[in-house]
Amino acid sequence: MIEFFKEAAKALEGEPIVAASSDAVLIVGDLHGDLDTLNKVLSKWEGPMAFLGDYVDRGDKGLEVLAKVLELKAENPREVFVLRGNHESPMMNMEYGFVGELRQKVPEWRATYRAIVEVYVKMPIGMILNKEHFLVHGGIPIDTLHVQRISESIRADMLETPEDPIALQMLWNDPTETVADYMPSPRGPGIFLFGRSITDKFLDLNGISYVIRGHEYTVSGFKLNHGNRVITLFSSSAGPYRSCRPKVAVATDDRLDIIDVDSWSPVMRLQKRENR
Numbered sequence: 522m523i524e525f526f527k528e529a530a531k532a533l534e535g536e537p538i539v540a541a542s543s544d545a546v547l548i549v550g551d552l553h554g555d556l557d558t559l560n561k562v563l564s565k566w567e568g569p570m571a572f573l574g575d576y577v578d579r580g581d582k583g584l585e586v587l588a589k590v591l592e593l594k595a596e597n598p599r600e601v602f603v604l605r606g607n608h609e610s611p612m613m614n615m616e617y618g619f620v621g622e623l624r625q626k627v628p629e630w631r632a633t634y635r636a637i638v639e640v641y642v643k644m645p646i647g648m649i650l651n652k653e654h655f656l657v658h659g660g661i662p663i664d665t666l667h668v669q670r671i672s673e674s675i676r677a678d679m680l681e682t683p684e685d686p687i688a689l690q691m692l693w694n695d696p697t698e699t700v701a702d703y704m705p706s707p708r709g710p711g712i713f714l715f716g717r718s719i720t721d722k723f724l725d726l727n728g729i730s731y732v733i734r735g736h737e738y739t740v741s742g743f744k745l746n747h748g749n750r751v752i753t754l755f756s757s758s759a760g761p762y763r764s765c766r767p768k769v770a771v772a773t774d775d776r777l778d779i780i781d782v783d784s785w786s787p788v789m790r791l792q793k794r795e796n797r
């Protein structure tokens with residue numbers, strides 16, 4: 522298992538931050554140890570996939586989920602994208618369950634966990650899909666709106682809470698409708714809630730249509746902010762999220778469908794924006 526994670530870290534080395542796919546891409550939000558939901562998704566979908574982070578903690582099958590996602594990556598390196606979430610962090614894993622889960626499941630848990638942390642470090646923290654969608658776990662960094670600048674710090678490369686403020690915000694920020702620009706986040710220092718004017722500036726400046734992110738639990742498994750330009754996906758009904766109806770999204774050339782995992786039917790369709 523240690524070897525498996527070492528190989529996985531190598532597979533993530535040099536991951537591009539700009540990706541294109543001519544086929545539809547399935548986008549999966551926070552899984553938090555929910556192997557059942559991941560398996561349901563995989564029984565319905567074959568093809569390119571992007572994961573928005575938070576594979577572990579809270580649910581009790583974090584190890585299985587992380588291993589499965591990395592296996593998909595290894596099998597299909599150019600069609601599977603594995604982003605980092607704020608729970609891909611030792612500080613979080615100590616507190617929210619993943620380290621405890623490993624201690625129970627794996628005799629060599631310390632060495633295994635060291636290998637897993639090396640994988641976290643290699644995970645990119647954002648990507649642009651088809652020049653159309655900005656994929657990230659948390660959100661837009663409020664003071665750095667140029668994708669060019671963001672791409673320079675797109676790999677957090679720091680083990681615990683990334684010290685780079687851009688990386689930290691991409692992993693932790695949330696959208697808000699309360700203010701137009703931004704305000705401090707209750708999640709902690711250095712983290713912000715970004716308003717609609719930040720989203721509009723960011724998307725227009727970079728010629729992107731949508732921000733697709735995870736990070737926030739909602740019972741319906743998704744929510745829309747900022748005039749439907751920010752889409753939140755939540756794909757876990759494990760542990761504390763038992764009442765969630767997990768959602769994923771499918772991005773094609775001309776639209777974005779939000780899909781209910783249990784029924785595998787679209788609950789919302791967003792058309793490509795032409796007014797860019």
Ligand SMILES: [Mn+2]
Binds near residue numbers: 606607736737
């Ligand atoms: Mn999160």
